[in-house]
Amino acid sequence: AIQMTQSPSSLSASLGDRVNITCRASQGIRNDLSWYQQRPGKAPKLLIYDASSLQRGVPSRFSGSGSGTDFTLTISSLQPEDFATYYCLEGYSTPRTFGQGTKVEIK
């Protein structure tokens, strides 16, 4: 199985900050990666698919980049509703693997 190493596991940031979250795959996965946001007690929500495509209805302050083994989710200007946990998910092979998650907290 492919291993997905997500970092950091948590971060504290202020409103308006730029935030970067990274995922590294244990082998090349082309651009087969998606990003999800999960608020407490809620189901995950798709933000980015195919590494850099913005899901319909997701604010443009979210963006994704990368290919091969290294990927980044960027929030350009943190808003109150963005405080949540974020996960990456590889879509290259089964069994599929999520990153461990990054909890974004208010500084």
Added chain:
Amino acid sequence: EVQLVESGGGLVQPGGSLRLSCEASGFTFNMYAMSWVRQAPGKGLEWVSVISGSSDSAYVGDSVKGRFTVSRDNSKKTVYLQMNSLRVEDTAVYYCAKTKYQLMLDAFDVWGQGTMVTVSS
């Protein structure tokens, strides 16, 4: 409106069985692969299984292989997860999820609200 509604969760003793269901609406169900994802209390997301739209392909994760089986009934727009020989470590919220396109490895664009499974004596 595209919607997924899970049911069937509950409290079960170790070694017991449960069948989860996920009923879909608002899209052409038989065209999309469906997956199950679980989340243990306070933990991250874990992929559990996937089944193709036509049921010709299905996979489960290593931690549940030989115990869990995924199936679907396209006439009822429902996907199932049969869970046998349940262990304490299977305790989690179980989500079903729809793939964005039709491939089994696509991103998950629609999620259910989740159903809680508790394995305890």
